[in-house]
Every structure is written in C-alpha cells, then in structure tokens.
Amino acid sequence: MNIFSIYLEKIKEFIIDLEKHEQIKISDNLNNLAIELTPKDLQGDISCNAALILSKTNNKKPKDIAEFLKTHLIIKFSEFKNIFIAEPGFLNIEFKDDFWHKFLTDLLNLKEKYGSNSYKKNSYNVEFVSANPTGPLHVGHCRGSILGDVIANLLIFNGNAVTKEYYVNDLGKQIKKFTLSVYYRIIEILHNKEFPKNVDDLYPGENVADIAKKIIDKKLISEFNNFDKIYEKLREISIKESLELIKVNLNSLGIQHDHFVFESQLYKNNEIQDTVEKLKKKDLIYYGKIAAPKYKEEKNWKERKQLLFKSTLYGDDKDRPLQKNDTSWTYFAGDLAYHNNKIDRKFDILINVLGADHTGYIKRINAGVEALSNKKTKLSCKVSQLVKLIKDGKPFKMSKRKGDYITVEDLINEVGRDPVRFIMLSRSNDVELDFDFKKVTEKTKDNPVYYVQYCYARICSVFRNINKDLNEEINFDIKKFHINSYERQIIKKLSEWPKCISISSQRMEPHRIPVYLYELSSLFHSYWNLGKDDFSFRFISDNKPTSLTKLIILKCISYVIKSGMNLIGVNTPNKM
RNA sequence: GGUCCCGUAGUUAAAUGGAUAUAACGGAUCCCUCCUAAGGAUCAGAUGCAGGUUCGAUUCCUGCCGGGAUCACCA
16 A cells, blocks of 8 residues: 555556557656655645656656646546646646545554555565674674564565574684683682683683583583583583573564574584585685785785685685685685575575674675575675764773673663664664663653654553543544645655655665654644644543544554554553 | 775754755754643754766765775684
8 A cells, every 4th residue: 555656657557658649758767757745845745757757758848748747647547636736847746635535544444554565575584693602692783683673574564474593603713712711610610710811712701600600500511620521512501501691682672583593503414515515516616825815904914725615706805715724614614504504495585684894794695695596596685884882971882801891681771672772773774873871761852762652652642531442443434534734744644654664675774664753753743732722633622532533643643653663673652 | 905884954863866955962932721841833054075977966976085894714
C-alpha cells in the first residue's frame, strides 16, 4: 500500500500509453520519473516531475507539457480532485477526500502491519556483532550490533526469511592469550601466585577471573599443572562462558541471534581445507609474495613467500595470504570457509555488518564470496562508523589495558535500552556519532526517544480517558470524515511510511525510521496543542470523544509509531 | 602513500537527482483554570573550494582543501 510506488507505475503506464497514441515522445530517462509528497505550504498532495523529464525530448517548455499532461490525467484518474502546476513544471496532484478515506480504512485494517512492502521475498543471512569471545561487549560494539539487528528486523518485516548470525572466532592467538589469562587466574586462586602484570595482550579483566572461579568451583577440570595439556578443554569452557556473558549483554540490548557458527567447528569439519581446495580447482591459489604496505610507520616488513588467494582478480588491492609462516591457516582462510559455509546453505543474499575498523576487509571477503559462489551469491557489507563517547562534556577514550572502558552492561544500567537503541540508530551509519551520556539520559523533549514515546503515551491517555481500548474498532462511516488541513498533513505523512520502510530496507539505512517517527510525532504534538487554544480541536470533552474522526487519526498514528518502534526495538509505554 | 567514510545554521544532525534545503540544541519572545508542559507557537541563522554531467546537484563525476578510520603471519 505504497501510494508513491503505485502512482509511479500508474503514471508511467499513462505516459507510455500517450506515446502509443503518438501524443508525446518519451526518452530513456523515464526512469527518473518520481512521485513524492508535495512540500508543505504548496497546494496538492503528491507531486510528479513528469513534465520536467519529458520537456527536452518533446522540445517544449516543461510548463506546456505539464498543461498537456494535466488535462489528460484529470480525465484518466477520477480520484484526482485537482492538479496544480508549479514552477518549473511540477504536477502537484490533489486527491479527493474519498481517496484518503479509503487510505485510512486500509491502514486501520492493516494495523501494525501497515508499511510492509510486498516486493520479491528473499532469504537473507545477516551476520553481525561477531565480537571475539574474550570479554563482555563494550560500547564500541553497540552501534554495529543494533544496526545489524534492525536491518534484519526490516527484512523480516518485509516478509523475507532472515537468519541472524554470529561468527565466533574461538581460535587463534588472541584466544590462546585469553585462555592463558584464565589459566593464570586459576593459578592465582589455587596457588596464590599473582596474575602477571605488565604482560602484553593478557586479559586482566574481571570476566576472566569469574570464569576461573567458576571452573574451580564446579571442578570442571581437575589438574592444572600443565597448561598445554589442558589447553583444549580450558579453551572450550572459557569460550563457552565468555559467550554466555556476551549473550546476556546482547539480551540487555534486546538482541538475539538465531545461529552461532564456531571457527573451531569449521576446522573440525575440514571445511577450511575443502574451501582452499575449491579455490585451487579454480586456479585461484598460488605461492607468492605480496608487496609491503606503503604507509610510513611500517618498518618491520619482511618479504615472505606464502600461499595466496588471487583476490585481485575480483577487485581487491592485493592478493591475500591463506597460510601463516608456520603453515597454520590465517584468519582470512577461516573466514573464507565460513562464507563458503553460508553459500552452501543457499541464502539469496548475505549481509555482513562490520565496524569501521574492518572497512579494509570488505574487498577481500567480497572477492572470496564471488570466487566461491561463481558470482551467484550476493554479499553486501554494511559499515557502521565510530561512536564518539562524550562524558561530562569531554570526549571519553576507552583503553582496554587500563580497564578503562564502558561495557554494554554499564551503558544499559546508566542510560537504559530505549535511549541507547534510538540514539545509536538516529544517525546515518556512514557518519560518526556523538554519544553524549548526559543528553541521552535527559528526560525532556530534547531527547527524541521520549518525544516519540510521549506521542504514543498521549494517544493512549486519550483512549484511557474515554474508556476505550486502542485496538477496539470504531464504528464510523468514514465518508463523513471531513479532513481539515492539519489532519491532511498528518495523513500525508502517514502515507509516506511504506516508502520510508522501503528505502530504509533497500539501502540498509535504518536511521530513516527514527527520523520519520520524530517528524510524525512532531505533527501529532502540534495537532494536540491546537486543542489548547481552540476547544473544537480537543479529542475529548466530558469524558466523551468530541469526534470519531479524530480518534481514527490517533489510531492510525499509534499503529505507525508502534510498528516503527517495534522495528527499531524501542518500547512504547502506555503511560509516562 | 593506497583504500573507505565524512565536510550542510554558533553546535549536532536530516534530505532514494527536485521546488522556498528539514529539524533539534544554543540565542530572542510568547502559551499551563483546559485530553500528560517529557508539549506547543513566533523570530534570527547553513550546503568547504574549483570545475564537469543534468531541464535541475547537498546528492553523481574529476581535482583540491580539511576531519576520521584502515594497511600485517590480529581477529
């Protein structure tokens, strides 16, 4: 029920029809045809740029073409009440009230499903978070996590099959250091031997000590004399515990993954060898040297011959190593196997949500997926830029070594889930985001979260005061609804919701949703305040509704707010 | 140096190639006997620079100037 795409098609057909009757010439730029809301302060509901596009090929002034189109459009579409031509040649179409009556009726029937788009359904795999299981999630992980979650929600809302997935890097150097840290903590407890300080890359955090305690208390391992001997088991238990903690963190953000894939599992199933073999058969693997990085700080570069993947054939800047010097697989080799695993699971589209620090990784993994799937599986990587934390008016730098970092748990305790999600989503993910603790916790209109929630709460309060349930049907002959200019503006905004969803999901830009919800709320609050000066604009008098038409508007707003907030995972309290 | 992202009112942002560039904060002035003032109304204020494509550019392309991220046998 996207009136913009509907009329885009209708008017396109209409123009093509005119061409068939040789009344107009069309050119290949007909794809630029666009329908959008008429700007406020101008007459009309929706606007079309047809005349501007057709002007050149027909060698006529846009306004003349507009006049011509206007006369034909008015005849063809009975729902058009009037068409205004505006400089430089826009067609501003005004609908009859009947049209909006039907629109409102449809919206009331669809309820919170309104906005869902019905284009082709696909199966998606959305990989996000995938933080190393070496400690709790911190603020840095938040933005990408929420972004991934909402991209997935959008796809689900539009009727696609979606798997929310987490790739667990439970092998490699970092994990060894992490496991060793757990070991040192155990030794510390059992033998009173202090945890080594000032050793690089160990994990001194509380979470590690907690895991150590748990292992001892539950007697999960009996002997701790030799680290190497118990390494496998210790690693497995530590990762499992660590991942549990991460899941708790994610949960407090309102995020739940459907599926976890472990790097170690790929090793056990021989999937890395298989993947490399697959590439070898395609002649995409060779022994060779890669060029040194050119940046100035790199001084310790040593040239080596190693097993490389020809990612340059697929647009990467250089070929990428699959094996380390000791012949063990690189992280990239494992990730290729992981993506091959995804390809084998026959998703139509893969989505990876990455942090800004992984931008440089995109070309090579794209290359990998193209090569492994013969360009059949689409991979789309979405990057979320950094979050600048501001505390007490100053930038706050996190440092792992000092233990000076803010965890998700801290954040949620201090700020709360709703503001965190809303604010993290409210900017385009291509832009760095200022996250000011003070502003985010403020419970005023300056805080957009509460502004939108307040809109919903106010609507609930109206229905509470007339002892009606928000979902109760209103028996009313909608044809009697005489729409005033304020209501018309709101209805027009409501009509834009499916378009907002469509663009957000196609471009994977969820920030459009909070922005839209804020704008809709703003229209509502203005509408509400009209009742302060003029009683005829009030929704209730003497605990009875002043008019059923106003209730219908409120209901429609509430559905859109509710469904939008559901999508971004923010609550809509009935009362504030 | 290569790659990627960004440059819009004093500040923080918004704008699938559209019209008079949209908001919030901050500044100035108003509105609570009344459905929740966690709200509303009014005013002042902006597209880094130089080209190009286009009927039309904040948006696309090229160059420059600024800010951030990144470069590996780390994940």
